[in-house]
Amino acid sequence: MFTGIIQTIGKIKSIKAGTFCFEARSSFFNEVEIGDSIAVNGVCLTVIEIGNDYFKADISQETLRCTIFNHLSTNNSVNLEKALRLNQGIDGHLVSGHVDGIAKVVERFIEGESRRFKINAPKNLIKYIAKKSSVCINGVSLTVNNINDCVFDINIVPHTVKATTLGELEINSKVNLEVDIIARHLEQLLHH
Template identity: 50%
Template sequence: MFTGIIETIGEIVSLERRGGDLRLEVLAPALDWSDVALGDSIATNGVCLTAVKLTGQSFVADVSVETLNFSTIKYWSLGAKVNLEKALTPQTRLGGHLVSGHVDGVGEVVKRYTDARSERFTLRAPKELAKYIAHKGSITIDGTSLTVNAVNGDQFELNIVPHTLVKTVIGSYGSGTKVNLEVDVIARYLERLLLGDKAAEANGAALTEAFLADNGYLK
């Protein structure tokens, strides 16, 4: 688990295709490596990756086909900058929100504009994820814990303060930038719980307005 509070920005220094999936290396001299061990999890642009090799200033990780399909890693190239966060401990301050590092899908920046000292971003989410994004709710963008300022269909707005622009890769975003999205895990569990016994069926019932009405959730 993570908090969505980025510790430093790393750089992709190696990308190696291996039998259909990928092995990569991330260089991060500014990260505190003193408490990192083989097998530890490091959120890399929001993707929970397992360190299979450590060099002192970098780590190597394997990326499965599943992760490639649901994240922006398939678009990465040498020199790409990535947000990094080590896994939280019982002593970690939960400054953001609970982040699993399990990316739900890829979103896209629609537009960016200046609002006083902050920057405003409008992003588009995949339609199947839009229902989990709520006004003033939490969302993770490339591993960064953020608050949703407005929602309009499959689009939502973010207000990014100067500190976050400097300390994360968000400062480099422009129209068309692809980003990793992780929705609030509570919304996913709530949907599953509302389905009740129907959730155990082979193809599961869909949580629609009709389903909610039929099962007494709406009057």
């Protein structure tokens, strides 16, 4: 589990046959061990190799199909968050790291130091998104400001613009979308 509060921005160092290497500041890797989970742009990945300023993770074909990893290349920036520990508070919301689908930025506005985005969600996921609920975009916990059909609005405050890769998003950028885990489980319970 994760919180959607990004701890650092990293970069894709290399991609070889489904194994991605991510680099970041060395202090991020304190207390990280092989087998640990790290969310990369909101995708829970398992550390298979670790160095002073990098880690490697295998990415399955299923993950490549369901996320934006097929659209990324070396030197692209990524949001990184280590897994939630039981002695840690939750500042964002509960994020599983299991991306539900790919959404697309359809409008972008600069409002002072903040950014506002309109994001088009896949039709099968919009039912899980509600005004003033939480969503996770590229690993970042955000609040939905408004929703109209399949498009929802989010605001990115100046701190989040600086501390994540979201400030780099442009119109037509594809993003990883994870809807609220509680909404998904409620639907499953009600269905059965």
